[in-house]
């Protein structure tokens with residue numbers, strides 16, 4: 296019996312997560328038969344999302360290393376197949392101003408530069424490997440939901456441009472209305488580039504097929520149930536139907552991490568449910584009712600933030616926090632709340648129907664940043680997790696860093712703030728309680744404006 300924070304309902308690896316992305320991924324198949332019998336390889340990867348697949352692709356393609364990926368569900372079953380498709384910098388659990396205060400300007404800048412590099416990596420992988428992931432938009436909008444929030448954006452913009460030397464742009468509410476959209480909670484925005492939206496599942500399956508083409512082996516429906524290290528230094532990683540022996544392991548299960556597989560990871564992540572609804576296609580009149588003319592993905596400045604984007608087929612994607620238990624009963628309540636919020640922000644869209652809704656786990660850490668590294672007491676184990684709401688770029692990038700680390704036999708130059716295992720949450724078994732209290736407080740503050 297796995298030790299998990301959330302209800303088992305969230306870990307039904309054999310049922311696909313019905314989503315808009317599943318419905319529109321097209322006829323892409325991935326040759327990933329379940330692991331059978333005994334195999335060996337140089338590197339085994341646990342988890343078949345962006346982190347694991349990017350690591351496998353780069354290991355096989357750039358370093359000619361024999362790699363196998365074990366994925367409990369189908370390839371892309373986790374967050375990588377069901378996220379919002381924002382390929383944008385961000386990646387911390389706090390805003391830019393607090394982040395700079397927390398880690399200092401130099402470390403913050405290092406991390407932001409790496410994230411811009413990560414966005415570029417996704418663009419490059421798309422071009423090099425011929426992945427048709429439907430890039431849409433060319434920036435991300437960080438939209439103020441109150442006048443007070445706009446004042447904070449002005450401050451954040453000064454930090455971004457003067458201290459972090461980013462080329463972010465600030466626009467007033469009026470300019471935002473003309474260039475992007477209008478809403479009952481639109482008081483101006485900060486624009487960051489490079490950034491774009493994409494079809495997350497197509498990207499994920501594209502990475503998988505690229506990894507296969509370059510010689511990696513992928514195994515879906517292969518949940519790792521045990522992990523032992525023998526005296527000869529080989530890891531024995533077992534599923535219900537087979538075992539892989541390998542000298543090195545990459546642990547890349549992010550928000551779906553089975554924390555009892557290696558005690559070193561227990562209590563170091565806080566998975567959080569995020570949920571998405573996608574509407575029926577909007578007519579020209581409906582778009583015009585809210586002056587919607589942009590392709591850029593956007594987030595708002597609520598403490599419990601929402602993320603949203605118009606999709607290439609004119610459907611509207613709207614996401615936000617999910618429920619806090621994972622019980623099936625909480626799901627409908629979440630989608631109803633999201634729909635009500637969407638219609639409050641865009642009162643011209645009250646007639647829109649919701650056609651798709653689903654959810655998944657985002658991975659937060661106590662250090663508010665991703666964690667990438669090698670275990671201190673076993674340098675044959677590599678890991679990368681904790682991308683908060685920005686894994687499309689950061690997970691792809693982290694997978695490449697680990698592949699280069701293994702391939703070159705030397706650590707890449709990682710930003711200080713992400714290097715090493717994240718700190719353990721104090722009284723880790725009460726993490727969900729902290730989360731529930733944090734959400735209650737933030738929602739109350741959001742209501743006060």
Ligand SMILES: Cc1cc2nc3c(=O)[nH]c(=O)nc-3n(C[C@H](O)[C@H](O)[C@H](O)COP(=O)(O)OP(=O)(O)OC[C@H]3O[C@@H](n4cnc5c(N)ncnc54)[C@H](O)[C@@H]3O)c2cc1C
Nearest residue numbers: 342344345346367373374375378379381519655685686687
């Ligand atoms: C609803 C939602 C919206 C999001 N929106 C965005 C967004 O717009 N932009 C963005 O950048 N990021 C977004 N994210 C975050 C982003 O999706 C993740 O950070 C990213 O996909 C992480 O990739 P990963 O490969 O590390 O993890 P995952 O894609 O979650 O992959 C981990 C895999 O490990 C597998 N696994 C777990 N246990 C085992 C085991 N024992 N054996 C074998 N396999 C196992 C799981 O089945 C899973 O497929 C969102 C996440 C969610 C849930």
